[in-house]
Amino acid sequence: MNVTPLIPATDGVSTALNAWFVANARDLPWRRDGFGAWGILVSEFMLQQTPVNRVIPRLEEWLARWPTPAALAAVPPSEAVRAWSSLGYPRRALWLHAAAVQITELHGGIVPSDIDELLALTGIGDYTARAVAAFAYGHRHPVVDTNTRRVIARAIAGAGEPSPPNRGRDLDAMNLLLPQSVQEAALFNAAIMELGAVVCTSRSPHCDVCPIRNACAWRAADYPEYTGAHKTVQKKFAGSDRQVRGLIMAELRSTHRSVTDAEINTLWPDPAQLQRALASLVADGLAIPVRDGYTLPD
DNA sequence: AAGCCGTGGCA
DNA sequence: TTGCCAAGGCT
Numbered sequence A: 001m002n003v004t005p006l007i008p009a010t011d012g013v014s015t016a017l018n019a020w021f022v023a024n025a026r027d028l029p030w031r032r033d034g035f036g037a038w039g040i041l042v043s044e045f046m047l048q049q050t051p052v053n054r055v056i057p058r059l060e061e062w063l064a065r066w067p068t069p070a071a072l073a074a075v076p077p078s079e080a081v082r083a084w085s086s087l088g089y090p091r092r093a094l095w096l097h098a099a100a101v102q103i104t105e106l107h108g109g110i111v112p113s114d115i116d117e118l119l120a121l122t123g124i125g126d127y128t129a130r131a132v133a134a135f136a137y138g139h140r141h142p143v144v145d146t147n148t149r150r151v152i153a154r155a156i157a158g159a160g161e162p163s164p165p166n167r168g169r170d171l172d173a174m175n176l177l178l179p180q181s182v183q184e185a186a187l188f189n190a191a192i193m194e195l196g197a198v199v200c201t202s203r204s205p206h207c208d209v210c211p212i213r214n215a216c217a218w219r220a221a222d223y224p225e226y227t228g229a230h231k232t233v234q235k236k237f238a239g240s241d242r243q244v245r246g247l248i249m250a251e252l253r254s255t256h257r258s259v260t261d262a263e264i265n266t267l268w269p270d271p272a273q274l275q276r277a278l279a280s281l282v283a284d285g286l287a288i289p290v291r292d293g294y295t296l297p298d
Numbered sequence B: 001a002a003g004c005c006g007t008g009g010c011a
Numbered sequence C: 001t002t003g004c005c006a007a008g009g010c011t
Helices: A011-024 A037-047 A052-065 A069-073 A077-084 A091-106 A115-119 A126-136 A146-156 A167-177 A182-198 A241-253 A261-265 A271-284
Strands: A288-290 A293-295
Touching: A011 A182, A037 A052, A037 A091, A037 A126, A052 A077, A069 A091, A077 A091, A077 A241, A115 A126, A126 A182, A146 A167, A146 A182, A167 A182, A241 A261, A241 A271, A241 A293, A261 A271, A261 A293, A271 A293
Parallel strands: none
Antiparallel strands: A288 A293
8 A cells, every 4th residue: 555655844954955965075985986885884983983084094095905894804803903003992993803704704795784784793883783774775774973963953953962862862853854765865864964074063063054054943043052961071081091002002003023011111101000001902802912012913 | 871992183 | 272072882
């Protein structure tokens, strides 16, 4: 039987955003025709909490060297960690390598298109699973990242910032906006993210050039200040364990031989903090204890 | 479930 | 200068 899809009241928003996106989308590598599901997957890993401009060079090197999951799976994880370079959060390199092994062994080397199969891969959570299904395979799923949440909070809810992430509520809100058409839906998932990334930005949004400013609830309410719960503030980086971990990882990446305890001891003045950072890297599988020092995981 | 996990650009 | 924050995920 034929069911007429409900047309959401906000249909104009998705139409306007898609038109704007078609005309204004940045020319990014993963938007090129035929970029492939593996490239999309690698880009999504790298883009987790890392800006586009820092990702692009590492991504292109990565795909030139490992054009398939099987190619990455065939080298030791240490090579993935080295190629990750200073992108940050090096556990992602380990997880991406593990995912490549799983794709090779469990999926015949083909990146899955099913959200549950994607979620079962190491390092893939709700956002990345949906992003791969939507962007690599064109499936109609709501994809919700921090940009999308901010645009919805402002344009639809009339708040200056999104409230803390809530999976069910966020997916419901995006579902109300998502066009019925599979092709328009795929476009819209990218369009709303792009708007949040380049126009409806966190700090100084460019409302003067926003394609949906006339439909924006936040603007209509004259930009009220956000009053909800605030996101937990990041601890200071200088002097943190994260900084010490970063120093140790840079040292491990810099050579193919093991790094001695004596060399590691020169990296940080506080021995207790150094040992704590080292222990956490070992727990993460990023540093492996050897005879008189440490190496990357081979 | 709140805290942890890198790095660097920008206002 | 310093704090904010960036296509999250894991425990």
